[in-house]
Amino acid sequence: MNRQLQKFLESTDFIRAVKVAIAAATPVILFSYLDLFSIGFTIALGALFTFISDIPGNLRHRINGMLASNLIATGSTVIVSLATVNHWIFYPVLILLVFFLSMIAVYGHRATLVSFSGLLAMSLSFAHSYTGWDLLEHAGLMIAGGLFYLCISMTFHYIRPYRYAELQMAECILLTARYLKLRGKLWDAHANRDKITEKLLTLQIELNDIHEKLRETLIRNRTKSGSSNQNRRLLIAHIELEEILELAMATSFDYEKLHQAFGKYSYVLNAYQHLAYNLAALLNQLGQSVEKGKKYTSEHRPYKELESFKKAIDRYEAEAGLSSSGTSEEVLMLINMFNYVEKQVEKIKVVEYTFTPAVKPKELKRGDRELEKLLTLHHYSPITLTQNLSFSSTIFRHSLRLTLTVLAGFLIGNILTIQNTYWILLTIVVIMRPGYGLTKQRSYHRTIGTLAGGAIAFGIISIVHNTTILGILAMTCMVLGFSFTQRNYPIAATFITLYVIFVYGMLSPDIQDVILFRITDTLIGTVLAFSANHFLWPSWEFLSLPTFLEDSIKATRDYIREISVFYNKKGEVPLSYPLARKHAFIETGNLMASFQRMTQEPKSRQKQLRQFYTLVVLNHALLSSAASLGAFIQSRKTTKASEAFNAITNAIIKNLDNAAALLTEGQKIPVDTETRKMLNLRFTELKAIREKEIRASNGVHDDTFKLKMEESQLVIQHLIGLTNLSENIEKAVREIQKNR
Structure with missing residues (x-):
């Protein structure tokens, strides 16, 4: 319990x-004492809108995101206030503003939060209209609030500049530990492997x-601000x-065959399983140590466990009466x-050493320019926006859907003369998401949270x-x-409802009516949001899933191609x-x-x-098998x-090309029976080369011979696995296309 707290x-x-509590409460408390509550409240609003986009990442991107949120939120408030003066222009302005703010989301996650900030400001601007000098003053105070929050955020950052990266690193280590432990569970004779695979x-x-997130933070910090000792340690660990993770995926075997x-x-x-659990426990302990910011002292001895595994292999050879030449399939397996897990132990020890202050971190092999290529680029060109102005874009459909729903919510609020129409709009903006599933989940959670918060607040306000x-x-x-x-989210919705009602409780005597209106408006907004996502150009996942499948198949194909290139060229990993x-x-x-x-x-x-x-499981198995071959070489x-290796690899790539092409609408690929015949000949050729080497050894099984035999046997096994998986993927895609 203490650790979780x-x-x-x-x-x-x-x-x-x-941070946002400090930025919001400070001006409210200060100006309340000066009897200028409205000024303090406006500054707090500016801080709140700026806070929304303050998510972890590269410092420059964080600052730009916060400034953009502040300006867009302030601009939205000004536009709505000016538009309300003339009813003829109000509705067109409202429609264009909501649509534009929603479309900003095409530029990525941070841009989505900037968009959300603008939509929230637009919704809240209906609470009070400003004109003339009051509007300019209101806008200036909102900007001041945003800058105040920015200063507080930067202060927190410079007090502990690497704390976010350390926490992310700790989480990464803990998740990797869980991954290794789940991999270890696959070795249980009666394990539910389908369930474990789903969890993996x-x-x-x-x-x-x-x-x-770690790439974005650590690599950009290094290239923009220079390489500090701590940043280098964290980057090496990452x-x-x-x-x-690649090695963990590589340890994917035919478990049924192994147990037989x-x-x-x-x-x-x-x-082997005990060793896997031991490595997971080591990483778990290390992750907790990094998370707590405490000195790490290892309680595990992975090399000792590795030696125990080696002794178990030797014992098996002796008891099974096998030769130690390494030519038997079981011994090679x-x-x-052993080789995979030995490599994994070495890498885990490197991670362990990076968090040992007495050990000097090693230098990175790659330069800054090479490291930057590992980053995901974000393009903020207007072309990105115009390219998404079609019904094929999920964001475009969501923007239209949200615009119409906000308009409907505003009209319903006015027709029913609801006290706080903007609460309906807030609910719509908060709940609606591009996907049906998340909107449905948020609708349910928001309703539960609001009802629970309203009930609790009513009891507290009464006393x-x-x-x-x-x-x-309210602050708590x-x-x-x-x-x-x-x-x-249900707990969050409960506390936010409590916060809103407590604030109103401080300002309004008829708080019971406020609670009733809050619940009513939330229910109206929830029904509108859920209905819109169901009936207005819904983004059903079965329509976009083939695209994700195609992208995944192509990416794994490219990975296999890179493995093949490296096997041919040798040398440093490019x-x-x-x-x-x-x-x-x-x-x-x-x-x-x-x-x-x-x-x-919905089931339908x-x-x-x-x-x-x-296909999801087959693609994951293909990636694991590719990682296994890559880790081996x-x-x-x-x-x-x-030549046989290259011919088989090319055939695997061709199978995946066919599968990807079949997923592209309109493409028909005939079944290739000749390739399978060719592959059988190539596999026969590889096995013949191996047998020839065995005969040529004249029974002299030195270390070089053993390594050659291990390589040929294991490469053949990997190629057989990759071939079967690629063929099964192509076959499964054909079945899907046939039934569409």
């Missing part, structure tokens, strides 16, 4: 909530997101953690497992009438509400390799996220759900790539 108090969400896919989405082969020698698999106590409660609820927005790996991981995560959204939609819209899930001094 400490984690919460040091979390980015809580720190952000504290979900976890990979989180890991992709956190790796992207690079190693990406490779640990080693059924009488279960101690071998148990030793065990040696392969407590002291404005000081209500003020303290504000901090907790913003802290839980990303973690638990930058194109980690770039291809990064894209393959990200696109596989995007595919799984799209599938998860599909499962939240979950078309070919089982077939798509099969990186960790060994390999022989020259044969």
